[in-house]
Amino acid sequence: MSVNIDAVASRLREGISAGEWFEIIYHGGSRPGAKRQIAPIAVMTDRVRARCYTSNAVKPFMLDKIEILEVGAISSAPMWNDPAAAPPPPATDKLKDVRDVFLLFSGPLQAKGWAVELEEHDCGWRMHLLGFFKNGKPRKTPTHTLSYDHTTYDLMITPEGETVVANVRPRTKPWGFRSIAYGKPEKPVMDFLAAAGMPEAEISRFLSAGF
Template sequence: MNTICFTGFGKKDKNELIEIAKARGYVVRSDVTKDLNYLCCGENAGPSKINKASQQGSEVLSAEQFLNQSTLSNVQNVEREEAKAPTLTIHDEHPLLDLIWSSIDTKKNLSIIYHGGERSGSARDILPLTLLDNFTLRAADLSSPTHPVKTFSLEKIEILGVERLSVLPGELNKSKKKQYSVGLYKNIEEVHLAFAETLQGMGWHVATYQDDAGLCNRLDVCDFFKNGKPRKTPVVSLSFQPENQTRPFVCRCRDTESTPTYAHLDNAAEMFISLAYAGSSEALEGEE
């Protein structure tokens, strides 16, 4: 297993690189250790770490080299693993999968015991929103006061009287690597197609906009006037700004001052759905 250390980056960029490395199977070190394979350096990297890494044979990379190397490596891994026929998908028949799909379709809450996270083993009420190919469930956690949208691993979900899901580690690794290397969503139109019905079910008017080339570059959710007509000003908006070459995906919320940007559409889409649910009529009704 490859080891890597990041140095010379700002906190935000470093944390993002660390998450990418972990998602792709690297062990992240906080310093230059004897078993270090790679030292990834930013603009403010100190010469002592670089010299130490070079002297002991660790490869010194820029962030761009690391990302390109990781993408190539993981695409190759995905291609090799795709040759293996999966034994289970989220669309196969299974009591737990059937119950979750039914809950998504009918927008009904589920009572679960979740064997993961900070409250491992505790009972929770959730509202399932969407089921992803890597065997994770995006759902609103109704047991928390603000009803945040969270990610739940299916193999950690227990529902009384329902057979638990047992997923082979190889299948999980395959799905996660594929999701991260190529992205769960290739563009904003795919986010729209994946969540349009869910957003409308939350009580939103959903609108999309296209650029000059006819490509969808913005997804909005809007509330309504008393006469039933949708407002033009969005409550939450997800957009693509190609002029920002490093963090082109932008998630705006009418009720917050910050405008976070993202390097990966998956992360931006996750925030977009979370904000949309937090401001929806469903969430507000649950607080009463």
């Protein structure tokens, strides 16, 4: 898409003076190609600060990604808050096990500073992400582990006192994710409660009240 930035900036400045709002197609952001309704506040060299009525937020928009729709113009572009404008979810259903994840993502993860290891065990595969020591050597304890365990089993003790494997069966939920273990409760407890949707202020209130 080719945009005349000067023309867009000029039109938005006119809108500020006249108190107008615009319907635009924004070819950037989280849902590129979706329509938004904005009221410009300030035009800068390469962007405009505007109130987006569609998302109910004040945010910057890059001028080279703005397509202004004239009044009465018909466009098939979905509105930003229309589910049709949402990008498709990642096609994770094509991943057969952790080995596929390793093949696809080991390179990008290494580029982000991780040491990446693939480990086979008796029930499946594990992919480990490890940090580094200051001397450049990878740590031995993984920071994060993605696992795929295709089977599970029970350990039984025989009358003779021997431990044997029994009831081997396929796992109905073979995928797992585990993060680093901590010596102190602050980080894991806060992350756990935040993942459950509890605000930090509410967590602090309960902790202050005690048992």
